[in-house]
Amino acid sequence: MNSVAETMATKDTIGLQEKAALFENARGFEDLPTHALHEIAGLAFAKKFTKGEIIFSPNEPCLYFYLVMSGLVKVSIYASSGFSLTYLLAEEGEPLNLVSPFTGALRSTSAEAMKEVLLLCVKTDGFMSFAFKHPSIFINTISILGKAVDSANLRIIDMVEKRVEQRLARVLYTLYDKFGSPIKFTSAELAALTGTTTESTLRALGNLRRKGLVRSNRGQTHIVEPSVLTKQKIETLWF
Amino acid sequence: MNSVAETMATKDTIGLQEKAALFENARGFEDLPTHALHEIAGLAFAKKFTKGEIIFSPNEPCLYFYLVMSGLVKVSIYASSGFSLTYLLAEEGEPLNLVSPFTGALRSTSAEAMKEVLLLCVKTDGFMSFAFKHPSIFINTISILGKAVDSANLRIIDMVEKRVEQRLARVLYTLYDKFGSPIKFTSAELAALTGTTTESTLRALGNLRRKGLVRSNRGQTHIVEPSVLTKQKIETLWF
């Protein structure tokens, strides 16, 4: 386990301006005055993670607030059985952990780099006192968490009343909406997003392919008819 | 539609001390100084709802922050199909809406009185400025929402890998933990908590009864062997 502090060298490779610019457009940091952006940028240092590397694990004390600078991070929850559910795919400008830095609570989530990832890290105590100086952070955080709760509850209802194919269609449309086409995810990853097994995902993907809605091969899926997916009353999820 | 303001008469029937005492023990209001409790109590007025009455509906602008003073309130999310999922059962000292009063966001939740209910209501603008004066409210709120997100995600995993009977057992144990025995819920209500149909709930309940874990008849269920339910590695949910 190499501590984040080890990579202090990286710290100076990213300019303060650049960090401030990232915070300016970051989710949760809307409506902050310029001096505040510089203040938080001053507290942040960068850290690189390679593809597949674990950023944090379940029930681990939270030392840093993390913001994605580049790359893609998967935040998931794991069941004891090994089944995992991905509930956030964070790209540039998105925070990974909006609860623990404030509450210090241990949570059952883990974060993994899906590509080469650059994160901005802010020590929790510094982050906390920053937030108290700029309480709109709290409001923004509550807003984001509210959406997360709604999205999760919506997904529970979907599990009951929608078939795998419809859920997958919704997942694909959401990914298309956020990341564009082609969608570069394996079926195991799509399964973790849809809440099913890889086999069922593959079968459903096959159906969508046969219907001409998507094209897919090895690790990437092209949405051919986004309009059709939208028409099927598919409300966008929130990852 | 009779506005809440109509019932101002109720306002004076509840003493300031009583309101402050409620806030003192309310979830989300931990660690507030006495003067703050009196301040928020001064902003609050009581309103009574009869059994079955709707407190708020989906996509309705949020005018008040609500705190349960007595009785029981069910907060649910409804799918277009009519299927509903209950995700919070709020009793004395529990808030009904922790997001909209801060963000003003329209949400897809609805709240219904399950018994005769007394609520304390605080206008959102007053509540908001109170919170900015006492930002520990924000931290507490974030903590609660974090738990809600975790609980919802856990439930999604349960939907995939646990059978109805196990999910129901978990629901029953959680209810037992919070409200004690007997559990006074109809099978339709248990179904909305378990995320299944009433028929499946009844069948599962029958199985649990045959196994001697519960006794049940018309609208109430007695947990006979709480220890067994616990032993089955049932983590407590969070309603």
Add this chain to the structure above:
DNA sequence: CGCGCTGTTGAAATATTTCAATAACTGTGG
């Protein structure tokens, strides 16, 4: 080259929903 990961499909096993019919109980109004 062969190991490992991803994709693909089949067939059996299974859990759950759906539809339907009936029974039991509650409360209300005549």
Add this chain to the structure above:
DNA sequence: CCACAGTTATTGAAATATTTCAACAGCGCG
């Protein structure tokens, strides 16, 4: 106080979606 309406509980049987287990093909990479 009884009848009736409305809700709640119960169970059966068929229909269905999904998982599970298994086998195999293709691809990439050390």
